[in-house]
Amino acid sequence: MALQQRIRYRQAHAPGATFLTYTPNGKKLITAGVDNFCRIFSTGSDDEPVTVDDVxxxxxxxxxxxxxxxxxxxxGTVSKYSLENNKFEEILVRTSLPVRDVALSPDGNWIAVASEEIAVKVVNTKDMTQIxxxxxxxxxxxxxxFDSSGTRLALSCTDGNIYVYSLGSGEPDMIKKVDGMIKSLESNAEASSKVLWHPDGRAFAxxxxxxxxQVMSLSDWERQRSFKTSHSQDITAAAWSPNGALLATTSSDLSLCLWDAKTQKLLKKYDDMKATILAMAWHPTENILSYTNNDGELYIHTDIVPAEHASLLQKSVQPAPFFHDPAEGRAGIAANQLANGTKHVLPERRARAGTPDSLDDLLGSDVMDDDDAGDLADFVVDDDGAGYAPAINGHGKRTNGHLPALQSPKGKRRAYGSSFQPEIHEGFQPGSTPWRGNRRYLCVNLTGWxxxxxxxxxxxxITVEFHDTENHRRFHFTDPFKYDKACLNENGTLFSCQPSSGSPAMIYYRPHETWTTRTDWRTNLPAGETVTAIALSESYVVATTSANYVRIYTLFGLPIRVYRQKASPAVTCAAWRDYVLTIGNGPVGGDGMCQLLYTIENVKHDEIYxxxxxxxxxPNSTLVSxxxxxxxxxxxxxxTGVLLTLMHWRTNGQARWVPMLDTALLSRLASGNKQESYWPVAVANHASGAPKFHCYILKGADKHPYWPQPVLSEFGFQIPLSSVSDKKAKDAAEDEMDLSDDDEDSAAIKKTVESQQSTLEQALILSSxxxxxxxxxxxxxRPTSHQRQALTxxxxxxxxxxLQLLxxxxxxxxxxxxxxxxxxxxxxxxxxxxxxLANKVATRYGREVLGEKIRELEERRLVGLDEEEDV
Incomplete structure (x- = not known):
């Protein structure tokens, strides 16, 4: 009964997820829930809370x-409210998807916003334009x-990784990616993977x-002590006490545990919770822990720390629980010296160049005087004969007698220096996107998605939708295999999944319509082999695998080719009718990345082009699609945003990559005020007959499309000859010149001619x-009549x-x-x-000499044609 008297219960909000926070001075406690208001409670008061509307x-x-x-x-709104008048002030930032967490820097100047978008936004609370x-x-x-200094921000990602950023005066810099420490959770899950920065600033848990x-130190990113909580279900919230001496944890098992941070011993367990606790907050100065649950309830638990352990809260900031404190060195020498009152400070051990383990840099260090150097020499003397001090030669340096003999195989030279690791291009599936929240595109093209x-x-x-809804119907099915790759065309849909739980990787093809009963088929890959990429054409199914095999099947699942790809590891593949294109990693280029090598073959004729x-x-660019x-x-x-096509690829040794469009040079980006990128979908002929680049326009920092489905855009080809900004700069320079009236007319004519000439040159090289x-x-x-007409x-x-250029x-x-x-x-x-016609143009502009040359050229051509007829 005494325990219940120390718990103040309030129905703060309607039943649902509820969250809380203390003000920095601890005088007020604020809650937010599923309803459209916030509640402000005064610490130590039983008065009714203040309600803030317009939430x-x-x-x-x-x-x-x-x-x-x-x-x-x-x-998606992040709103700021005043505690002076309890009114709404402003919306700091909006996101296109639900907000899942916010964090405030210790100085109150920056708010970090996590949503179901991939990007995290850090916004200034006084000036929302700073982001x-x-x-x-x-x-x-x-x-x-945020950590206690406000210069580091930890992100707990739904992919199961922690991303730590440094937020200095310059651009944000990701300083560490920690994997294998937290659980991969959906963004709206009740379970927690939140980073808990220890108050001493040297670790987090x-x-x-x-x-x-689990505790991790920041100096070496090593895992330190862990609290064996014995919770029977996922942890939903945890919090350090203000001085870091205590840790509180809670779980979906409806228990709350209190731990001694130094010993990781359980001090008290409360297992009578009525609902799952979602948020906990310690009072900054008093023995109070407050928490809210998923039923709209607030609990203010006074005297949460039992009397026999309450002194722990009175201590100053305690050190984080380490196996070995990084500040003490590897053997705790610094701690022993400080305890003995000595003044020697050994520098941190590091790899040295020159002789192995030389002491020159220690003896010459600025932190030691001559007496210190002598003391250090005495320190390393082997006074007990244990053999840990090496012999010293006549020059005061250590000999190599303490090192094992170096042995190397006969006929091989010993390697010196660090080994070089080339950068491998990761495999990818064209037309797919990474996970964002709980959804991702497996395939997007002009057929559908x-x-x-x-x-x-x-x-x-899995959901499959089509642009042509008259001939194809949308379909949806439950996917127990967790397909991660897909291809779609007018004939069918192809899927593949990776090995899991002892089951091998699998390829699944589902035709849309057949003149007989529709026959889906599946085939398993050998054990241990994973799918790198898949492709689907009108004739074949293609898969590249982790074993560098290219596997080709007919549309009815009959395997007809299996061979090992020379370029490895495999990267991706594509297919069209009887043609298959595969890409893999090749030799290392000058930028340290493996060059990509491609192969094109005609499967039907068994011919490699x-x-x-x-x-x-x-250099330093990657393949996107x-x-x-x-x-x-x-x-x-x-x-880099460049679209290239392969010319003469059907002639062995004659293929070359030709740029057809550089999106960075599009006129819509010339002003410099628009930040956008382009996600490729396809190249197809427009109604006018000219091919177009079809893509999605991505605004801001987005790199992949997401929901709602963006509108498909198209751009005409424009082979990069000159940039819009270069032409504008040239025009501006001419405009600034001091010209007479006649000169101005002449310059205007010249500028018009040059502009028209540039347009015609672009049209010429593109048409050619x-x-x-x-x-x-x-x-x-076999050409169609439409293709023959297009060529004409x-x-x-x-x-x-x-003729226009002439x-x-x-x-x-x-x-x-x-x-x-x-x-x-x-x-x-x-x-x-x-x-x-050319002769008439020359005559029109009075170019008699040019007209003469054209007539001579015409006569030579006629003579040449006559000679051909005689032959």
Whole structure:
């Protein structure tokens, strides 16, 4: 009964998840829940709490500073409220997805916001325009936590990793990724993976998958003591006491435990909780622990620490529980010296160059005087004959007698220096995205999209949707195999999953419609083999694996090819009709990364067109996607935003990568005020017949599309010749010149001519490239009437553009005659009309000499044709 008298119970909010925070001075306790208000309780008072209205519903986190508090909610708003007038002040930041946690820096100047978006936003509480984005993590963040200095922020990610960032005066820098310490949890799970910074600032602790609290030191990132909590279910909340001497933990098993941080011994266990506790907070100065649960209730537990242990709360900040304190060195020498009153400070042990384990740098250190050096020499004397002090030679240096003999195999040279580790390009599935919250896209193309959702730890759910809803119906199914890759086309959908729980990796093909009963098929891979990437064409199913095998099946599951890929490890693959393109890691390039090598083969004819040729990437760039266009030409998109196509790929040794579009040079980015990137989807012909780059436009720091599904955008090809900003700078420089009226007219004409000429040059090289590409395709496939007409149109476009360029050169002046004649020589003139038109253009602009040269060229061509007829 006495214990119940020390617990003050309040129904703070409607039943549901409820959270709390103390103000820095501990005078007020603030709660937030599922309803649209917050409650402010005064410490030590039984009066009714103050209610703050105008609050969003379904609040998920709350923090308090000096004179204000901040709440985050599921509608994506993070709002600031005044504690002076208990009113709403402003919305600090909005997110497109639900907010899951907020953390306030110790000085109250910065608020870190974790939502179901991948990026974490750190916003200034006094000026919301000051914002930093942390986006090196791969999935959504569940918890955020500042250390006691406010310069480090820990993110507990739903992928089971902890990301620690340094928030100095410059750009945020990720200083450590800690894996294998926390459990992978969904962002809305009741279980906790929050980082608990110890008050002494040298360590943090987190709940683990084994329901323990593990401590990690920051100096060496080593795991230290752990609290064996013996909770029977996941830990939902934990908190250090203000001085770090005590730790409180709670779990879904409805128990609350109090621990001695120094000994990790259980001091008290309360196992009569009525609902799962979601948040706990110690009072800054008093023996009070307050907590809220998932039923809207608040408990203020006074005298939480039993009287026999209450003195622990009166101590100053206690050291974190280490196996060995990093400040004491490896053998605790510093601690012993301090206890004995000596003044020697041994520098931290480090790797030394030159002779093994030399003492020169110790004896010459600034922290020791001559007497200290003598004392150190006495310290290392082998006074007990144990043999730990090495022999000293005549120069005062240690001999190598204490080292084992170096042995190396015959015929091999001993390696010196650190070993070089090349950077391998990771395998990926084109058209897929990483997890974001509990959803991810497995495939996105012009046919439709496939996405998966993690429902529980036991299964996922798959949804397949189509752009053409008249011919295909959306379908949905439960996925117990947890497929992680997919391909989609007009014929069917292909899936693959990785090995799990003793089951091998599997490939699954599901056709959309057949003239007989639809026949799905599955096939297992050999044990231990994982799927790197899959591809689906109108004829074949392709899979590259961790064993560097390329496995090719028919659409009915009949295996017809299995061979080992030369370039390894495998990266990705793509397919179109009978053609298969595979990519793998090759030799190391100058930037330390493995060059990517590709192979293209015709499976039906068993013919290899390109074997282990280089994928042309710029240094330090990576491959983002690879796919075949609607016409069957290979395309790649790299991390710099450049789209390239492979020309002459059907001729062995003649293939080359040609840039078709550099998205960084798009005119929409010329102002510099727009921050966006582009996620490739496909290359397909537009209604006008010209091919277009289809993509999703991603705003801000986003790197992958998410829900709601973005609108598909398209851009015409534009081979990079010059940037928009370069032309603007040139125009601005000319505008600043002091010109007379005549000069101004002349400069204006010149500027117009140059602008038109640049446009025509762009059109010429693009039409020529597309013509070459289509000609190669028609030479190796059975052309359609539409393709033949497209080739004719391109030929006409090329000659028309050359004729317009000729007119521009004639307008520029007589001194441009040689270039004008060069343009004429490039005309195809299959029927002799183009040279006649070129002669008329020269005559129109009064270029008589040029007209003469064109007539001579026409006569030579006629003579050449006559000679061909005679032959």
């Amino acid at each position: 969003q519903e379904n609040n998920t986190a709350i923090v308090a500073g000096a004179g204000f508090f901040i709440a985050g909610s599921e509608d 930093q984005i942390l986006n090196e993590q791969t999935r959504a963040i569940k918890h955020v936590s 987190t709940p683990t998958a084994s329901r323990e609290i 496939v996405w998966t959702q993690s429902q529980e730890s036991s299964h996922h759910s 390109q074997s282990e040729d280089i994928v042309a990437l710029t 690879v796919f075949f266009s609607e016409e069957g030409d290979p395309y790649i998109y790299d991390s 490239t597309l013509h070459t590409q289509l000609s190669s395709t028609l030479a190796h496939t 149109n391109l030929e006409v476009d090329i000659d028309k553009t050359l 007119a521009q050169e004639c307008l520029a002046g007589e001194d441009r005659g040689m270039k004008a004649l060069e343009i004429v020589t490039l005309m195809r003139d299959a029927n002799g009309k183009m040279l006649d």
